[in-house]
Amino acid sequence: xxxxxxxxxxxxxxxxxxxxxxxxxxxxxxxxxxxxxxxxxxxxxxxxxxxxxxxxxxxxxxxxxxxxxxxxxxxxxxxxxxxxxxxxxxxxxxxxxxxxxxxxxxxxxxxxxxxxxxxxxxxxxxxxxxxxxxxxxxxxxxxxxxxxxxxxxxxxxxxxxxxxxxxxxxxxxxxxxxxxxxxxxxxxxxxxxxxxxxxxxxxxxxxxxxxxxxxxxxxxxxxxxxxxxxxxxxxxxxxxxxxxxxxxxxxxxxxxxxxxxxxxxxxxxxxxxxxxxxxxxxx
Amino acid sequence: xxxxxxxxxxxxxxxxxxxxxxxxxxxxxxxxxxxxxxxxxxxxxxxxxxxxxxxxxxxxxxxxxxxxxxxxxxxxxxxxxxxxxxxxxxxxxxxxxxxxxxxxxxxxxxxxxxxxxxxxxxxxxxxxxxxxxxxxxxxxxxxxxxxxxxxxxxxxxxxxxxxxxxxxxxxxxxxxxxxxxxxxxxxxxxxxxxxxxxxxxxxxxxxxxxxxxxxxxxxxxxxxxxxxxxxxxxxxxxxxxxxxxxxxxxxxxxxx
Numbered sequence: 381x382x383x384x385x386x387x388x389x390x391x392x393x394x395x396x397x398x399x400x401x402x403x404x405x406x407x408x409x410x411x412x413x414x415x416x417x418x419x420x421x422x423x424x425x426x427x428x429x430x431x432x433x434x435x436x437x438x439x440x441x442x443x444x445x446x447x448x449x450x451x452x453x454x455x456x457x458x459x460x461x462x463x464x465x466x467x468x469x470x471x472x473x474x475x476x477x478x479x480x481x482x483x484x485x486x487x488x489x490x491x492x493x494x495x496x497x498x499x500x501x502x503x504x505x506x507x508x509x510x511x512x513x514x515x516x517x518x519x520x521x522x523x524x525x526x527x528x529x530x531x532x533x534x535x536x537x538x539x540x541x542x543x544x545x546x547x548x549x550x551x552x553x554x555x556x557x558x559x560x561x562x563x564x565x566x567x568x569x570x571x572x573x574x575x576x577x578x579x580x581x582x583x584x585x586x587x588x589x590x591x592x593x594x595x596x597x598x599x600x601x602x603x604x605x606x607x608x609x610x611x612x613x614x615x616x617x618x619x620x621x622x623x624x625x626x627x628x629x630x631x632x633x634x635x636x637x638x639x640x641x642x643x644x645x646x647x648x649x650x651x652x653x654x655x656x657x658x659x660x661x662x663x
Numbered sequence: 664x665x666x667x668x669x670x671x672x673x674x675x676x677x678x679x680x681x682x683x684x685x686x687x688x689x690x691x692x693x694x695x696x697x698x699x700x701x702x703x704x705x706x707x708x709x710x711x712x713x714x715x716x717x718x719x720x721x722x723x724x725x726x727x728x729x730x731x732x733x734x735x736x737x738x739x740x741x742x743x744x745x746x747x748x749x750x751x752x753x754x755x756x757x758x759x760x761x762x763x764x765x766x767x768x769x770x771x772x773x774x775x776x777x778x779x780x781x782x783x784x785x786x787x788x789x790x791x792x793x794x795x796x797x798x799x800x801x802x803x804x805x806x807x808x809x810x811x812x813x814x815x816x817x818x819x820x821x822x823x824x825x826x827x828x829x830x831x832x833x834x835x836x837x838x839x840x841x842x843x844x845x846x847x848x849x850x851x852x853x854x855x856x857x858x859x860x861x862x863x864x865x866x867x868x869x870x871x872x873x874x875x876x877x878x879x880x881x882x883x884x885x886x887x888x889x890x891x892x893x894x895x896x897x898x899x900x901x902x903x904x905x906x907x908x909x910x911x912x913x914x915x916x917x918x919x
Contacts, residue, residue: 552782
């Protein structure tokens with residue numbers, strides 16, 4: 381069977397569209413994450429999503445919502461989203477309001493979220509079928525994307541990409557020099573909060589598909605490779621999105637031919653693009 | 664050089680370019696500025712001097728509206744600080760610059776026009792930015808990556824960024840730190856030429872007492888409190904500097 385035959389399968393089509401949507405929004409966001417030295421933020425918020433999923437799964441099971449027709453509320457993701465946003469606000473506050481550095485603030489949120497996730501998943505009876513397992517969340521299952529998930533991913537990708545593109549100039553200015561931007565009337569504190577909240581939404585939605593552990597790679601590797609090749613922030617943004625798109629297409633195709641997990645193949649493809657950028661890119 | 668301007672200052676507007684009234688700033692338990700008051704006449708060249716940790720940079724940030732004082736207030740041209748960013752050109756300390764940021768000198772200068780980061784520089788913006796770079800003797804830097812610029816070249820790029828919007832007030836925070844003597848001399852020369860051409864006011868934090876004495880027509884001696892404010896020959900006496908710096912031997916600066 382060739383890759384063209386595989387494209388005829390709805391599950392493969394959904395994986396492809398979801399992967400591309402995630403590549404675009406993560407590529408755009410990643411530029412600001414990398415330039416602000418917040419690469420660890422991707423890990424922190426993805427693990428916050430895991431904690432939120434654990435709480436969500438437990439609430440759904442204990443309230444008897446499993447299998448009910450209440451649609452939205454049977455998805456742990458709807459609990460993970462607000463939980464990740466709160467985690468993002470806590471990290472932003474710890475960064476600005478205390479003497480803690482970003483990595484320490486993110487590390488605290490990371491550890492607490494994983495502890496909560498593990499605790500709440502352990503409280504769910506093992507024979508309970510939620511349609512989502514802790515292992516799926518950790519390592520991702522892009523080929524298992526359902527129709528409802530896809531619409532959510534597409535909606536978040538469209539909304540977040542639009543906001544990031546509209547605010548690109550001010551975000552770029554504040555990323556270059558927070559003080560210079562503030563002196564020119566840019567509300568950098570509000571922009572940073574918005575960036576953190578967008579990161580929480582993008583990461584929570586994407587992590588449920590590509591996996592909590594691999595999410596940071598989607599955010600950081602294409603943007604880091606783009607930084608090594610680009611001369612300007614605009615070039616870096618375009619190259620970052622292109623790297624994400626190319627590695628998603630190539631990674632999915634490779635995983636199909638090699639019969640290996642698609643999430644890890646996409647990340648390894650990103651790494652394969654990063655290595656020549658690091659070796660031959662601008663110094 | 665400074666004496667040439669004294670005569671012009673007497674004829675300028677009665678509204679001060681910078682009005683600082685009883686400003687007190689505290690960061691936690693530390694008082695950084697205490698009850699600082701002064702009026703800077705429009706058209707003046709002010710040097711702000713004082714030892715490390717004297718509150719010089721904080722005073723500049725109060726004038727920019729970046730730091731809100733616990734007591735007192737600052738006004739630019741009679742309006743609250745921070746309300747008219749377009750009338751102010753700011754040159755920050757070079758040490759705050761992030762060398763990993765992908766950018767060209769031209770893009771940096773365009774931020775002075777646009778007040779956001781340019782995705783694409785429009786031809787009209789490029790023309791003005793190139794003219795500003797040329798004015799500071801840095802036309803050849805336009806397409807160079809910022810990361811590859813030397814301290815003196817970066818200083819020129821930041822100065823072009825500050826001047827491209829034709830500001831009425833230029834605020835500089837230790838712009839000569841990390842640059843050599845010639846680059847520093849060029850900086851004062853450029854500022855004086857811009858001032859002569861536009862009638863703008865210049866306020867600059869500096870550690871160079873000799874340069875302050877030679878180039879400025881007003882000097883503010885600061886160490887948390889105001890220790891002196893006036894013309895260099897009045898303020899830069901051994902007693903004033905000793906009170907602010909806490910030790911003697913500033914004769915090398917005073918002999919110029």
